[in-house]
Amino acid sequence: MSKPDETTGISSDTDSAGAEVSSAEGVKNGQGDGAGGFIILFFIIGFVASLIIGWVVFPKLLYSQKTQPFDFNHALHLEAVSDGCESCHIFRDDGTYAGVPSNEQCIGCHEGVQGDSPDEKIFVDEYISKEREVPWFVYSKQPDCVFFSHAAHVKKAGMECVTCHGHIGESTSLRVYEENRITGYSRDIWGKNIAGVKRETWDRMKMDDCAECHEKEAGKRSSVQTDKEACFVCHK
Amino acid sequence: MKIDRRSFLSLGIGGAAGIALSPLPWKLADDSAIWTQMWPWTPVPVDGEVTYVKSACTLCPGGCGILVRKVGNRAVKIEGMEGHPVNDGGICPLGLSGLQLLYGPTRVKAPLKRVGERGEGKWVKISWEEAITEVAKKLGDLREKGETDSAACISGSDKGTVPALFKRFLSVFGSPNFMRMPSIQDSYEIANNLSMGSAAQSGFDLEKADFILSFGSGLIEGWGSPVRMIRANSSWRKAGVKVVQVEPRLSNSAAKSDKWIPVNPGTEYALALGLAHVIIKESLYRTDFVQAGNPGFIRFRDVVLSNYSPESVEKITGVKKETIESLAADFAKSGKPVAICGRGHGRTQSSLGELMAVQALNALAGNIGKEGGVFAVSDPGYTSWPAYQADEIGSAGIKKERIDGAGIGKYASSKSLVNRFAGAVNAGSKINLLFVLESNPVYSLPDAKAVKDAFKKIPFIVSFSSFMDETASNSDLILPNHIYLERYEDVPASAGLSKPAVSLARPVVSPRFNTKHAGDVIMLLAKEMGSPVADAFPWDDYQACLEKTAGEGWKKLKEEGFSSDQAFAPQAVGISPGKFDLSGGIADLSALFAALNPEGDPKSYPLLLLPYDSLRMASGYIGAPPFVIKTVEDTVLKGKDILVEINPATARANGLSAGSYATLKTPKGSARVKINLFEGIMPGLVAMPRGLGHTAYDNYLAGKGINVNELVGTLEDPASGLDAAWGIRANLIKA
Numbered sequence: 001m002s003k004p005d006e007t008t009g010i011s012s013d014t015d016s017a018g019a020e021v022s023s024a025e026g027v028k029n030g031q032g033d034g035a036g037g038f039i040i041l042f043f044i045i046g047f048v049a050s051l052i053i054g055w056v057v058f059p060k061l062l063y064s065q066k067t068q069p070f071d072f073n074h075a076l077h078l079e080a081v082s083d084g085c086e087s088c089h090i091f092r093d094d095g096t097y098a099g100v101p102s103n104e105q106c107i108g109c110h111e112g113v114q115g116d117s118p119d120e121k122i123f124v125d126e127y128i129s130k131e132r133e134v135p136w137f138v139y140s141k142q143p144d145c146v147f148f149s150h151a152a153h154v155k156k157a158g159m160e161c162v163t164c165h166g167h168i169g170e171s172t173s174l175r176v177y178e179e180n181r182i183t184g185y186s187r188d189i190w191g192k193n194i195a196g197v198k199r200e201t202w203d204r205m206k207m208d209d210c211a212e213c214h215e216k217e218a219g220k221r222s223s224v225q226t227d228k229e230a231c232f233v234c235h236k
Numbered sequence: 237m238k239i240d241r242r243s244f245l246s247l248g249i250g251g252a253a254g255i256a257l258s259p260l261p262w263k264l265a266d267d268s269a270i271w272t273q274m275w276p277w278t279p280v281p282v283d284g285e286v287t288y289v290k291s292a293c294t295l296c297p298g299g300c301g302i303l304v305r306k307v308g309n310r311a312v313k314i315e316g317m318e319g320h321p322v323n324d325g326g327i328c329p330l331g332l333s334g335l336q337l338l339y340g341p342t343r344v345k346a347p348l349k350r351v352g353e354r355g356e357g358k359w360v361k362i363s364w365e366e367a368i369t370e371v372a373k374k375l376g377d378l379r380e381k382g383e384t385d386s387a388a389c390i391s392g393s394d395k396g397t398v399p400a401l402f403k404r405f406l407s408v409f410g411s412p413n414f415m416r417m418p419s420i421q422d423s424y425e426i427a428n429n430l431s432m433g434s435a436a437q438s439g440f441d442l443e444k445a446d447f448i449l450s451f452g453s454g455l456i457e458g459w460g461s462p463v464r465m466i467r468a469n470s471s472w473r474k475a476g477v478k479v480v481q482v483e484p485r486l487s488n489s490a491a492k493s494d495k496w497i498p499v500n501p502g503t504e505y506a507l508a509l510g511l512a513h514v515i516i517k518e519s520l521y522r523t524d525f526v527q528a529g530n531p532g533f534i535r536f537r538d539v540v541l542s543n544y545s546p547e548s549v550e551k552i553t554g555v556k557k558e559t560i561e562s563l564a565a566d567f568a569k570s571g572k573p574v575a576i577c578g579r580g581h582g583r584t585q586s587s588l589g590e591l592m593a594v595q596a597l598n599a600l601a602g603n604i605g606k607e608g609g610v611f612a613v614s615d616p617g618y619t620s621w622p623a624y625q626a627d628e629i630g631s632a633g634i635k636k637e638r639i640d641g642a643g644i645g646k647y648a649s650s651k652s653l654v655n656r657f658a659g660a661v662n663a664g665s666k667i668n669l670l671f672v673l674e675s676n677p678v679y680s681l682p683d684a685k686a687v688k689d690a691f692k693k694i695p696f697i698v699s700f701s702s703f704m705d706e707t708a709s710n711s712d713l714i715l716p717n718h719i720y721l722e723r724y725e726d727v728p729a730s731a732g733l734s735k736p737a738v739s740l741a742r743p744v745v746s747p748r749f750n751t752k753h754a755g756d757v758i759m760l761l762a763k764e765m766g767s768p769v770a771d772a773f774p775w776d777d778y779q780a781c782l783e784k785t786a787g788e789g790w791k792k793l794k795e796e797g798f799s800s801d802q803a804f805a806p807q808a809v810g811i812s813p814g815k816f817d818l819s820g821g822i823a824d825l826s827a828l829f830a831a832l833n834p835e836g837d838p839k840s841y842p843l844l845l846l847p848y849d850s851l852r853m854a855s856g857y858i859g860a861p862p863f864v865i866k867t868v869e870d871t872v873l874k875g876k877d878i879l880v881e882i883n884p885a886t887a888r889a890n891g892l893s894a895g896s897y898a899t900l901k902t903p904k905g906s907a908r909v910k911i912n913l914f915e916g917i918m919p920g921l922v923a924m925p926r927g928l929g930h931t932a933y934d935n936y937l938a939g940k941g942i943n944v945n946e947l948v949g950t951l952e953d954p955a956s957g958l959d960a961a962w963g964i965r966a967n968l969i970k971a
Binding site: 183 | 238243244253257266267270274280283
């Protein structure tokens with residue numbers, strides 16, 4: 001190999017072209033002495049290892065696991081109420097959506113411990129009687145830059161809760177909450193599947209998922225959500 | 237077969253290919269993008285239910301109704317209350333910034349007891365019980381020694397139940413020394429007392445007036461109730477009402493008026509008398525209140541006709557004789573002309589001579605107690621509580637002379653003369669205990685040094701301030717009050733309204749710190765003192781007292797947030813025709829109408845320093861919050877430098893140029909200032925804003941500029957004891 005000439009780019013080009021030739025020769029030569037086997041082996045090792053890192057290790061590192069303050073049985077509560085999800089996840093008088101219920105709503109039944117569930121005891125002793133709100137981890141909490149109106153979707157468009165939130169109402173206990181270490185947000189926004197593969201409408205809650213439905217609904221018509229100035233409908 | 241460099245290259249390539257086929261890079265890219273939106277310092281609004289709470293603003297005497305927007309438990313915005321009789325949905329910059337006072341860093345968080353030297357800033361937190369016991373013990377000692385009259389209170393206002401409770405406490409305890417911070421209404425009270433026989437304050441039906449003659453009042457800069465005045469100004473513009481501003485400098489109010497008449501400072505009274513001269517001489521006056529045979533009128537007429545011809549007035553005021561004549565004719569020929577005074581915000585007093593001269597114009601125009609005119613408005617009567625029984629010590633104490641002299645002898649017509657307080661203490665009058673309620677006298681009284689000296693002579697000072705202001709930092713015990721957004725209180729609008737209302741301040745959020753309502757503290761103190769003081773406070777707590785006091789009006793107050801019911805509305809004092817005494821019964825009118833020379837020797841101090849007020853600066857108890865201080869122009873405050881306004885001619889004469897530094901000297905002190913050249917100020921004057929130069933409050937306010945009260949003094953009006961100082965002699969020396 002010629003000495004690299006630092007004065008002109010042209011001779012460097014020539015140089016690297018020469019290097020390619022020589023490495024190609026090397027491969028050819030290598031096949032002869034069995035080095036090609038190692039090259040393939042190492043390629044496979046690197047390939048497989050990084051696939052494992054990317055698909056298995058990375059998601060484990062990216063999300064920290066957080067347990068809720070205490071467990072909650074949605075199914076049990078749903079049986080006891082008359083108005084479905086909206087019995088507790090209420091819309092206020094002014095039309096705004098209240099989200100996760102506050103103690104004020106729970107205190108009607110849970111002023112004292114009713115059953116023998118240790119979780120209810122925690123709720124009553126640690127929160128209700130101490131007048132502290134429960135610091136729930138909210139699986140579906142969107143970033144602060146997102147404006148989302150439940151009233152528009154549920155009240156006006158008549159959408160079902162399950163379309164975006166899945167069958168959480170039928171669950172008997174709360175999942176572990178996985179918090180993205182970089183963004184601080186719930187794993188449910190990106191979706192459980194690290195590749196972002198979506199089977200059901202409630203699998204992901206990213207902007208594309210909003211768009212998917214809005215495009216489908218709007219069709220060829222223009223709508224505030226798909227027009228030019230659509231950004232500011234949700235990103236206020 | 238061997239492992240060589242190429243094998244490792246291959247490992248790397250395989251790794252890169254594997255990573256590319258995994259979600260890692262795409263997911264990381266997405267997360268990094270979201271991460272950049274999630275900086276920890278990005279303000280994030282709280283989430284929760286949006287509610288509005290009706291309340292009232294107490295930051296100035298304006299008495300506006302407010303509507304506070306809350307998200308969850310956090311107050312997020314203060315708006316004006318629609319339909320409120322004072323401000324009807326409007327709000328001023330200070331009112332808008334109230335949340336910075338609620339959530340800002342200058343709150344006093346618990347009762348504090350001084351441990352270091354006074355003013356050193358060393359405090360220790362104590363419990364409310366300890367604090368109240370300590371004050372009660374000091375008060376008990378005074379009673380034992382028979383020195384109850386050496387207890388005093390300086391309050392921001394004397395209206396409403398809380399000041400009334402403090403006044404009642406002192407009275408039953410045995411001290412007459414309840415003082416309120418100065419305002420032009422002190423002067424109006426005396427003038428109304430002398431001319432109409434009622435020590436009532438003045439209210440003005442300005443919205444319906446058709447000619448406004450303002451003697452230096454900052455019509456759109458915070459005089460009276462600021463929001464109401466700005467609205468009145470808009471209505472004048474629409475209706476073509478003429479506004480004339482008499483003032484030595486082109487203030488914003490002067491700039492927005494139809495005619496600005498620059499006048500030599502302190503000679504406003506002479507201009508008013510010159511106008512009266514023309515009106516009487518030309519027989520332009522109306523006889524509704526002024527009858528030719530009335531002896532008071534005759535004496536007034538004689539003085540005015542002999543001493544205040546337009547020619548003489550031109551010499552005194554610098555206003556051309558023709559201007560005086562035409563202005564007098566315009567004023568008197570208008571249907572509902574109103575003359576008002578009270579410089580700037582109207583939070584300083586004026587001489588009795590000036591008041592009598594200006595009120596004479598209103599009387600001559602026949603515009604008193606009428607639509608579009610001037611009203612004498614007595615205090616709302618709702619705080620009339622059952623009489624208390626004082627014991628011997630108390631009755632003896634209350635009969636003693638007030639420390640400020642108000643109420644007897646030559647000060648017989650005045651209720652409170654807090655301007656004389658510091659002088660009296662420094663001259664040896666004994667005050668052993670001082671309560672300071674909703675006011676900041678160490679900062680906002682003129683002649684700050686004398687006030688500080690007086691404070692040094694008072695052995696025990698209790699501040700009820702919610703903020704670590706200048707007075708609180710110079711006290712011995714701080715019993716922090718809830719701020720207005722955390723407490724119930726009746727807020728009577730008092731600043732120059734002819735048909736005022738009472739509003740209800742109510743807790744928008746629960747108290748953030750270990751503070752206590754001053755009304756509750758004074759009652760606890762009374763209970764601790766025992767009979768007879770305790771018996772004068774038959775209520776369980778302040779709220780019970782307020783509800784009882786409001787009586788049937790409470791429901792309406794609570795529902796609507798304000799009330800202008802008869803019971804709450806101050807009563808306009810009826811005045812029968814011919815009963816306005818232009819002479820005020822004062823024997824020597826020539827002495828009443830005399831120029832008061834400002835303090836200082838004209839040779840060493842050839843210039844005159846004039847403090848001025850602006851809407852962008854709070855000059856009272858409340859220091860300007862960050863939002864407000866940010867609005868101050870850099871021709872007023874640049875960095876930490878205060879700029880004084882001078883005419884370019886003054887600058888040339890003193891070798892100064894725009895932006896240069898100078899030392900401003902007055903008989904009271906000196907300060908380093910920066911020069912701002914302004915054609916709109918008369919030559920020979922130096923104008924300096926009030927409201928800067930705080931040493932207390934937060935970093936946005938403290939250490940910026942100079943407190944003009946350190947450079948000006950008080951000037952006692954010989955006729956009334958009022959502070960007649962409108963400025964002080966000064967000198968500017970190039971630095």
